[in-house]
Amino acid sequence: MGRRATRWRGAIVAALALAGAGIWEGSGTLLLAATLPLLHLAYGVLSTAAVPEALVVSRAVDPTPAPPGHPVSVRLTVTNSGQQTLSDIRVVDGVPTDLAVLDGSPRGGKTLAAGESVTLEYTLIARRGEHDFDEPRLRVRGTGAGEVATATRHPEGDDRLVCQLDAKAPPLSDQGTDRVGQLTTDAPGDGFTFHSTREYQRGDPAGRIDWRGYAKRGELSTVNYEQWVSTTVVFIVDARSPARVTGGPGRPTAVELSAYATTHALTSLLDSGHEVGLAIVGIDGDGPAGLTWLQPDDGPNQRSLAVERLRAAADAAESNPAGGPEDEADTQRQFRKVMKVAGPRCQLVLVSPLLDDAPVTAMASWAAFDCKRTVLSTDVTAASTVSGQYEHVRRRTRLARCQASGARTIDWRRGTPLPLILDYAFAVAARRPSGSAQPGGGA
Amino acid sequence: MIGGPRLDTPSAVGDEGRPRATSLTIAALIVAAFALATGVLSDDPKLFSGIALLAGIAVAGLTLLDRDGLGPTVIGHFCFLPAATGLIASVGQVAVTPLLALGVAIAMVGVATAWTNVLDRETVLTATVSSAVSYLFAVVGLVVGTIVVALAWFCWELVSAVAGGTSPMAAMVCFGVLGVAASGCLYFAVAQLPLVQLTARSRRDAMATRLKRGTRALKLVAIGSVAFTVVVPLALLFTPFGQLVASPPFSLGIRVLSSWVVLAPLLAVTVGALVAGSGVIVIRKFTTEFNAASVRTVGAAIAAVGYLVLVALFLLRTGIFGFVSLPAVFFGALLLPLVVYLLLVLVIGALIFGLLPARAGPAALTASGLICASIGAVQADLPALLVFAGVVSGLVAWDVSTFGLGLTAELGHRPETRQLELYHSVFAVGVGLLGIAAVGIVDAARHAVGSAIGSPETMALAAIGVLLLLAPLRG
Numbered sequence: 056m057g058r059r060a061t062r063w064r065g066a067i068v069a070a071l072a073l074a075g076a077g078i079w080e081g082s083g084t085l086l087l088a089a090t091l092p093l094l095h096l097a098y099g100v101l102s103t104a105a106v107p108e109a110l111v112v113s114r115a116v117d118p119t120p121a122p123p124g125h126p127v128s129v130r131l132t133v134t135n136s137g138q139q140t141l142s143d144i145r146v147v148d149g150v151p152t153d154l155a156v157l158d159g160s161p162r163g164g165k166t167l168a169a170g171e172s173v174t175l176e177y178t179l180i181a182r183r184g185e186h187d188f189d190e191p192r193l194r195v196r197g198t199g200a201g202e203v204a205t206a207t208r209h210p211e212g213d214d215r216l217v218c219q220l221d222a223k224a225p226p227l228s229d230q231g232t233d234r235v236g237q238l239t240t241d242a243p244g245d246g247f248t249f250h251s252t253r254e255y256q257r258g259d260p261a262g263r264i265d266w267r268g269y270a271k272r273g274e275l276s277t278v279n280y281e282q283w284v285s286t287t288v289v290f291i292v293d294a295r296s297p298a299r300v301t302g303g304p305g306r307p308t309a310v311e312l313s314a315y316a317t318t319h320a321l322t323s324l325l326d327s328g329h330e331v332g333l334a335i336v337g338i339d340g341d342g343p344a345g346l347t348w349l350q351p352d353d354g355p356n357q358r359s360l361a362v363e364r365l366r367a368a369a370d371a372a373e374s375n376p377a378g379g380p381e382d383e384a385d386t387q388r389q390f391r392k393v394m395k396v397a398g399p400r401c402q403l404v405l406v407s408p409l410l411d412d413a414p415v416t417a418m419a420s421w422a423a424f425d426c427k428r429t430v431l432s433t434d435v436t437a438a439s440t441v442s443g444q445y446e447h448v449r450r451r452t453r454l455a456r457c458q459a460s461g462a463r464t465i466d467w468r469r470g471t472p473l474p475l476i477l478d479y480a481f482a483v484a485a486r487r488p489s490g491s492a493q494p495g496g497g498a
Numbered sequence: 499m500i501g502g503p504r505l506d507t508p509s510a511v512g513d514e515g516r517p518r519a520t521s522l523t524i525a526a527l528i529v530a531a532f533a534l535a536t537g538v539l540s541d542d543p544k545l546f547s548g549i550a551l552l553a554g555i556a557v558a559g560l561t562l563l564d565r566d567g568l569g570p571t572v573i574g575h576f577c578f579l580p581a582a583t584g585l586i587a588s589v590g591q592v593a594v595t596p597l598l599a600l601g602v603a604i605a606m607v608g609v610a611t612a613w614t615n616v617l618d619r620e621t622v623l624t625a626t627v628s629s630a631v632s633y634l635f636a637v638v639g640l641v642v643g644t645i646v647v648a649l650a651w652f653c654w655e656l657v658s659a660v661a662g663g664t665s666p667m668a669a670m671v672c673f674g675v676l677g678v679a680a681s682g683c684l685y686f687a688v689a690q691l692p693l694v695q696l697t698a699r700s701r702r703d704a705m706a707t708r709l710k711r712g713t714r715a716l717k718l719v720a721i722g723s724v725a726f727t728v729v730v731p732l733a734l735l736f737t738p739f740g741q742l743v744a745s746p747p748f749s750l751g752i753r754v755l756s757s758w759v760v761l762a763p764l765l766a767v768t769v770g771a772l773v774a775g776s777g778v779i780v781i782r783k784f785t786t787e788f789n790a791a792s793v794r795t796v797g798a799a800i801a802a803v804g805y806l807v808l809v810a811l812f813l814l815r816t817g818i819f820g821f822v823s824l825p826a827v828f829f830g831a832l833l834l835p836l837v838v839y840l841l842l843v844l845v846i847g848a849l850i851f852g853l854l855p856a857r858a859g860p861a862a863l864t865a866s867g868l869i870c871a872s873i874g875a876v877q878a879d880l881p882a883l884l885v886f887a888g889v890v891s892g893l894v895a896w897d898v899s900t901f902g903l904g905l906t907a908e909l910g911h912r913p914e915t916r917q918l919e920l921y922h923s924v925f926a927v928g929v930g931l932l933g934i935a936a937v938g939i940v941d942a943a944r945h946a947v948g949s950a951i952g953s954p955e956t957m958a959l960a961a962i963g964v965l966l967l968l969a970p971l972r973g
Contacts, residue, residue, distance in 0.1 A: 069893070087886070088872060091934075142922075142925075163914075199925070
């Protein structure tokens with residue numbers, strides 16, 4: 056049984072007013088008209104409602120597991136498998152409280168004939184963790200909407216959204232063993248992509264002779280290919296308190312997004328045979344100057360260690376959004392220490408939302424070591440508010456300052472797929488002869 | 499923004515206007531159908547077209563008065579008060595019983611406020627205060643303007659009388675007073691005009707020095723003029739100087755002083771300086787200290803000027819064509835707005851004390867308007883079926899409107915709810931038609947049987963009995 060909705064109290068007033076006016080005017084018409092509100096009142100009272108057992112509910116969540124910040128589509132279907140028409144059924148899905156709906160609505164209503172379905176489609180923004188959906192609530196009204204019955208039903212299908220940093224980035228062992236070393240150099244050498252030709256020298260392999268040129272000109276020449284070399288890349292993840300912010304309610308923090316980007320990038324680089332190191336600034340670690348530090352190395356074990364540290368950083372940032380007791384001097388010291396522990400021959404990739412000047416200062420100070428530097432900046436500024444736009448302009452200015460210091464800058468804006476960004480950042484996939492490993496780690 | 503501000507921005511449509519569009523459309527159609535049917539049965543299908551137009555414009559104005567921008571606020575003022583005043587005047591002018599016209603007007607206002615979602619305490623209060631301020635500005639402006647015009651007319655008459663005259667005393671006094679006024683007004687204008695700020699930066703010091711010298715000179719001229727105005731008449735009265743200036747060649751000088759050649763430039767300088775100085779003050783006031791409150795005040799002031807122009811045009815037209823008496827228009831324009839504000843205060847009171855439900859206020863207004871109109875239809879001796887239709891229209895309008903409200907409250911704005919609303923509306927209208935048919939048959943039977951059974955007294959007893967029986971249900 057449902058509860059009764061009080062919608063017709065005004066009808067009593069209307070009936071009394073009409074009856075009073077009828078008596079005052081001596082009009083039988085008005086007195087008769089006074090019964091009309093009572094008719095509607097009776098119509099409302101006689102209406103009954105109950106949520107039938109014959110309602111079948113199913114839910115599909117795609118994709119799960121999903122990476123942080125990734126849009127996840129949810130589809131909830133309620134089917135009336137009974138024989139009766141439901142004049143008014145309203146459905147509200149139990150969206151996990153930590154997640155925000157990006158598009159669509161988890162609510163809907165319809166008149167359901169026998170065999171018909173109502174489908175709710177909406178999109179969530181994934182945040183790291185396992186998020187359980189509540190059971191959807193179904194509310195049914197009688198024809199006169201005088202009674203309301205509410206119930207929950209356990210849905211078939213998915214009831215959980217799993218969000219992981221390494222989602223869509225399978226373990227290295229799944230990627231094969233085609234490790235070639237993929238960062239290009241200006242010097243020509245062995246490889247796959249054409250670079251130039253030179254005069255033939257005795258002893259050059261027959262496979263590198265330009266036979267077509269020989270047929271045209273009668274001179275032997277040797278083809279040079281772009282040389283791919285292995286290198287050492289150190290990722291510096293900014294997990295300080297200014298980076299522990301989100302672009303809106305229910306969205307992942309900048310630290311989460313940075314951890315996700317780093318996970319994918321290091322997976323791709325490790326797969327390509329490079330050595331990868333990791334430094335996390337802003338989290339109290341056991342490395343030098345309180346840094347969370349992972350020595351550059353290669354192989355699947357290195358990836359596991361790195362992902363574990365990134366998870367710990369994201370956890371720490373989420374559990375303590377305001378930041379720890381570490382002061383600005385500590386984090387500056389950590390930034391300075393990175394270069395000392397990484398060494399001058401490595402490439403540095405700073406992953407930061409650039410919401411303050413500290414990363415820019417660090418980037419400028421690293422310029423003294425003459426190593427390749429890249430800034431991958433996750434955009435968490437909101438464009439819908441004036442203050443958000445102001446922060447966005449300031450962030451763009453910081454990116455420009457990083458660029459002016461000689462660093463390569465990549466702006467990872469919201470909505471742009473991470474693999475695309477990483478492709479651009481490391482220019483790996485386009486140079487591969489076969490697509491065995493993608494820069495986004497298999498995306 | 500061709501054609502004025504849009505009404506369908508989120509701030510106007512509000513949180514609940516757009517999503518329950520189907521329910522509101524049905525409610526609006528019901529009200530329109532009842533008004534049309536009443537018009538047709540009263541031999542004038544366009545009977546309520548004027549009321550509908552004015553109700554729509556008045557509610558649009560009420561909506562715009564809740565905006566923060568200057569343009570929408572001013573247009574809101576121009577829409578609201580004239581239309582609301584016209585609506586009240588029209589209710590008394592329509593050729594049916596006042597209760598019927600009033601009921602239809604209330605129902606139309608209810609539908610319009612439901613669309614724009616403005617019948618809440620804050621919005622109505624803001625609009626009332628804002629409109630009342632503009633009305634007060636207009637009244638004060640009218641009084642001040644009348645005084646200024648009278649003063650200007652008096653001065654003009656005085657100067658005209660002196661100009662070209664031969665009285666040395668009048669000429670001297672007039673010249674002196676004009677000198678004081680011109681120098682005083684110039685001093686005022688120079689003090690207010692941003693002359694230094696408008697000068698190139700390189701020449702500002704020189705300009706400031708010149709201005710200092712100029713203002714000192716103006717002070718001296720003013721003091722000199724005052725002295726001239728006081729001393730010269732005394733000299734004329736008590737010394738032989740009077741006879742001296744009456745005879746040539748001094749009389750020629752007196753004639754020159756009282757001629758338009760001298761007086762007109764002095765007058766022009768006085769008026770010009772006064773207008774420039776006052777204009778600068780007004781512009782400065784309107785362009786600095788800019789916030790929402792000042793926008794509302796400025797909007798009210800602009801609207802007040804507009805009202806005065808509107809009333810002046812109306813009076814002019816009335817004066818030319820003479821279709822209504824001038825005092826009636828004048829006092830109508832002055833007093834009818836007070837009735838509008840009285841009604842608004844009553845609405846605010848009803849909202850505060852819960853007589854009008856907070857969210858379902860427009861639906862309640864529509865329903866009560868239609869029931870009120872039904873009672874008026876009985877007074878106008880319109881057919882019983884129209885009376886029943888009016889009552890049912892009110893009930894159906896209430897039903898579909900509150901259903902739509904509940905739908906939005908439960909599901910929010912995004913889901914598509916048209917099917918639910920239409921399904922419910924079909925049943926509501928069906929039950930209403932059944933009710934009309936049933937009561938119509940009873941009414942026909944009542945008339946067929948005769949007065950013994952169907953007399954008002956017996957009907958009243960029956961109705962009270964039914965009410966007592968059904969009262970425990972309480973909706």
